[in-house]
Amino acid sequence: MKRLQKCCCAASTRTGTLITAVLGIILSIATIVLVWVVKRHRITFSTFIFDEDFDRKLSDLDIPRIILTINLCFTILICSLLIVAVQKRRSWLMLPWVVLGIVLAIGLLISVLHTSITYYLDKEDHVLIATIILIGGLFYLCLYLYLWAVVFSHYLDVRDEEERGRYRKAPYRR
Template sequence: MKRLQKCCCCASTRTGTLITGGLGIVLSIATIITVWVVERHRISFKTFIFGEDFDKKLLSLDIPRIILTINLCFTILICALLIVAVHKRRSWLMLPWVVLGIVLAIGLLISILHTSISFYLHDTNNEVEKYNDNILATVILIGGLIYLCIYLYLWAVVFSHYLDVRDEEERGRYRKAPYKR
């Protein structure tokens, strides 16, 4: 993979990495607030492993919300670690975000495809409801893929900065240019 030199054609990869870490924290906090404020019947959680009765029992105990909140808290922690790593110029502190980022991208792609296909295949006798499901599936598919592309670009920015910092660490303290000390 070719390294990126700039973020959005005007900022350095360092600035792009800081923005990505801050954006991850803000979006995680917004998602936690949304999950706990929106009414329960508007959010649907399914395990796909157990039966529908077990899913309803889990939902009544708020277990999916708690698990999602814990995951988002770890995301906040890893994004904060990314920001600290940029300031201290430590590549090994960036590594958890880089690994988590590519895993989340794969999960996001699977989620987008599963959700849109589920709406496309939703069986109903009502033509208006079928039409609305098809529109919603198309919006989820196109919007999700656009979001995935933006996410992968930001991941590439962070990965490029990670490689730059790692190479700088490998060169050693005395081999750096004087203006970078």
Template sequence: MKRLQKCCCASTRTGTLITAVMGIVLSIATIITVWVVERHTVAFKTYIFGEDFDKKLLAHDIPRIIITINLCFTILICSLLIIAVKKRRSWLMLPWVVLGIVLAIGLLISVLHTSISFYLFDAKDEEEKYNYNILATIILIGGIIYLCIYLYLWVVVFSHYLDVRDEEERGRYRKAPYKR
């Protein structure tokens, strides 16, 4: 894979720091949103258990707790990424790199599943069907755009990870004198 040398108009180091800070800010904003928004505005289905079990889980705030725990781990991993960039340690970047590609795959599956579910929704009349088709199209296009941006930022972080790893492998005394 060809490495990126720059992120937009900055170095991959700066792009990695911006990505980590954005991850922390978006995670905090999502945690706040999850706990502030009314419970009934978000549908929750497990697709494994019955509808009554889903309602019990929702009544005990289990989905909100799970999302909050996941976002707290995202904050932790983004914090590790910031420390890794500052200390130039590739092994501290590795959790973010691995989690990032897993999340990209999950995002793709989620966008496709949600948009297909809306396209296949059994509407009562033509206007409702039209509205669901519009919503499905917006979710599909917006999700793919978001996925492309996310993958670009992942490639920026991965490029910086490879640069730092190569620098660590060269060793302290094999580096150019101006990089010590």
């Protein structure tokens, strides 16, 4: 993969990485608030593994909300770790975010496809909703992958800097 030199054609990859981490924290906090503030009948969780009665029992006990909140708290922790890694220029502190980022991208793709296909196959006519979910989800996935590429490029730059030493000559001048 070719490394990116700039984020959004203007900012450095370092700045783009910081913006990505701050956005991750803000979106995680907003999602936690949204999940716990919105009434239960507006948000439904289903496992697709167990039967519908078991899913309803889990939702009544707020188990899906608790699991989602714990996952988002870990996302906040990893984004905070990314901010510290950028400030201290430590590549190994960036690695959890890089790994989690690509796993989340795969999960997002599966989720968008599953949700839109479910709406397309629904007996009621939800073609418009399914199309909006598909197009919007794929757009969001592309944006997310671009921001992941920015962070990954910065990770590679910091890792290379650590390997050759911070104050040594550039490799082409040896």
